[in-house]
Ligand SMILES: [Zn+2]
C-alpha cells in the first residue's frame with residue numbers, strides 16, 4: 001500500500017499542556033513515521049500513512065486530547081512527499097507571527113500532589129514539582145512558542161535524572177518544559193524581616209514556616225504567581241495584626257485550607273463549588289459561613305457572612321499546608337493599593353513592616369497575578385476577579401479584525417484587551433490605577449504583549465472619561481505609536497461586553513441592556529450608573545435611566561454612603577439623618593447641594609444610601625463595602641414575602657428618591673433591616689422586568705458591578721423565567737469594570753453609532 005504524507009494543524013490552547021508528548025505516543029502506538037512541533041498557530045504534525053489511517057489517527061487525537069488543552073480548530077491535508085526515519089518531537093524557533101492562545105497557569109495535579117508526600121519518591125518535599133499537566137505557564141513565559149528556553153525555567157539546567165524523564169516517552173514528564181527536581185531545580189530561601197537567612201535545608205524551611213505561622217507570625221510567601229501574606233486564620237490577634245500592618249481595616253481576606261475535607265467541615269459546599277476549588281484554576285471561592293467555623297470570621301471578613309476560600313494551587317503551598325494542617329489567611333503580598341509583588345528585593349523592602357519572615361525562591365515570575373475569585377448562584381458561576389488560571393485568553397471569540405487593536409479598559413478594575421492576531425487576549429485584572437505602581441505594571445504588561453506577539457496596535461480604544469489613567473495612557477501610546485485613538489462610553493462598553501460574550505450582535509430581536517454600576521462618564525457629561533439601553537441593528541441607544549439626583553463632594557461620595565443618602569432624601573425628610581453629620585458638615589453639604597449642577601443616575605450610590613438609611617454603613621473602608629454588608633443582611637431574610645417598594649407606581653424613569661423614602665418610612669415603622677434589604681433587591685429586579693415588558697423585549701443583557709450581587713441576580717433569574725424573558729449576564733468575564741476593555745473592543749467591532 002502506498003503511503004502519503006499528511007500535514008495536520010491543531011489550533012487552540014495546545015502548547016504547554018502536554019500535547020506533543022501525547023501526539024508522539026499516539027503516533028508510536030499507531031506505528032507511524034513523522035514529526036510533531038509547536039508552531040505559530042499551535043501544534044503542527046506530519047505523518048506518513050494511508051489516508052484511512054491518517055483519518056483514524058486524527059479521530060483518536062481529537063477524542064483523547066490532554067485534559068487541560070482546548071482545541072479551537074484543526075485541519076488535515078495531503079502534502080508533497082517527505083521522508084522520516086522515525087517519529088520525532090521537534091523543538092522549534094519561530095519566525096512567523098504568533099497566532100495561538102497564551103496558556104494559563106495550572107494548579108498542581110493530583111499525581112504530583114501525591115509524589116511530594118511520598119517518602120520513597122525522588123520528588124518527596126520538592127516544592128516546585130510539576131508535570132505536563134500542571135504548573136505555572138503564563139507566569140513564566142518570556143517568548144513563543146512554549147519551549148523551555150522561552151520560560152524563566154531556562155535558568156535551571158536539568159540533572160541527568162530529570163533529562164532521562166524528559167526523553168522517556170512513557171514518562172509523565174516526557175517533554176515537560178517545567179521539569180525540575182530537588183537536585184537541579186528551584187531553591188527556597190527563608191529570611192527574617194532584616195534579610196538574614198534562617199534555615200538551610202529545604203525540608204527544614206517548610207517545617208519552620210509552618211512553625212512560625214503556628215506561633216502567630218506573618219509570613220510573606222513567594223508563590224508561583226507572586227507573594228502572599230499568610231498567617232494563622234484561627235488566631236484572631238494575628239489576623240488583626242495583619243490588618244493593622246496592611247492598613248486594611250475591613251476588606252475581607254481570603255483563607256487557604258489544607259484540603260477539601262477541612263473546607264467541608266466548616267462550610268456547606270455545593271458540588272459546583274467543590275469542583276471549582278479543586279479545578280486546574282483553583283480560584284478563591286466565596287462560601288457561606290456556618291456555625292462550625294473555626295477561623296476568626298469577624299476579623300477575616302468583618303460584617304459579612306461569607307468567606308473567600310481556596311485550596312493550595314502549587315506544590316509549595318501544598319507542602320506548607322500539609323505541615324501546618326490548619327487554615328491560614330492568604331492575601332496578596334502588597335502594601336495598600338499597590339500591585340502584587342513578585343521580586344525578592346521589592347518584597348523585603350516594601351513588606352518589611354508587614355511580614356515577620358519571608359519565604360523566597362529562585363524562579364523569576366514574568367507575569368505576576370492575583371488569585372482569581374468566583375462565587376456561585378443557583379449552581380451558576382459568577383466571576384468576581386479574573387486572574388491566575390483564567391487570564392489572559394478569551395477563547396470563545398475569534399475576531400475578524402484586519403489590524404491589531406488595543407482596548408485600554410477602565411480605571412478602577414483595570415484590564416486591557418489586545419487583539420494582535422485572530423485571538424482576543426483579555427489581561428488579568430490589575431486593580432485601581434490611582435496607584436502609580438499599578439499603572440506602571442499595566443504599561444509594562446502592554447509592552448510585553450506587543451513584544452510577545454511582535455505586533456503594535458493600529459487602533460487604540462479608551463473610555464470617554466478624560467481623567468481615567470487608562471485613557472491618559474491610551475492617548476500617550478497613541479501618540480508614541482502614531483495610532484488613532486477612539487473614545488467609547490463606559491456603560492455602552494459594559495452592554496457590548498455581554499452582547500459579545502453571548503454572540504448576540506446578529507440578533508434579529510431587539511435587546512434591552514441594563515447596566516448598573518458606581519460611576520462612568522455619560523454622553524451628556526453627567527455621571528451615569530443606572531442605565532437602560534436598547535440594541536437593534538448594530539446600534540445602541542439610551543432607552544431610560546434612574547432619575548437623576550445630585551452628585552456632591554466629588555470622590556467623597558463613593559467613600560461615604562451617608563452622602564448618597566443625604567443627596568437621595570427628599571427635602572422635607574433630610575433632617576432625619578442630621579445626627580450622621582457634624583454641624584459644620586451639615587452646613588457645608590446643605591450649601592453644596594443647593595448650588596450643585598452635577599447629576600447622577602448611579603445605582604451603586606443608591607445601594608450606599610440604602611445601607612446608610614438602614615444604619616449598616618456610613619463610611620466605606622473599601623470599594624463596595626456597603627453593598628456587601630447590605631447583601632449579607634438580605635441573605636439573612638429567609639422567610640416571608642418581600643415588599644415591592646414601587647408597587648402600583650407608574651413611572652418613566654426609576655424614582656430612586658421614592659425607593660429611599662419608602663425604606664425610611666418602613667424602617668421607622670419597625671420593619672426589619674433584613675426584610676428591607678431583601679425588598680430593595682426584589683424591587684430592583686422587579687423594575688427591570690416591568691420595564692422589559694413595557695417595551696416588549698424578550699432578551700435582557702445585564703452588566704456592571706451591581707450584577708455581582710448574587711441575590712439580585714437570583715431573584716431576577718426567577719422573575720425572568722416566569723415571564724419567559726431570556727436573561728444574559730457576563731459569564732467568562734466579571735460583571736464589573738474588568739469587562740470594559742473587552743466591551744470597548746466589541747463596541748468598536750460591531751456598533752455603527
Ligand atoms: Zn502534575
Ligand SMILES: [Zn+2]
Pocket residue numbers: 158159160161162163180181182183184185
Ligand atoms: Zn533534576
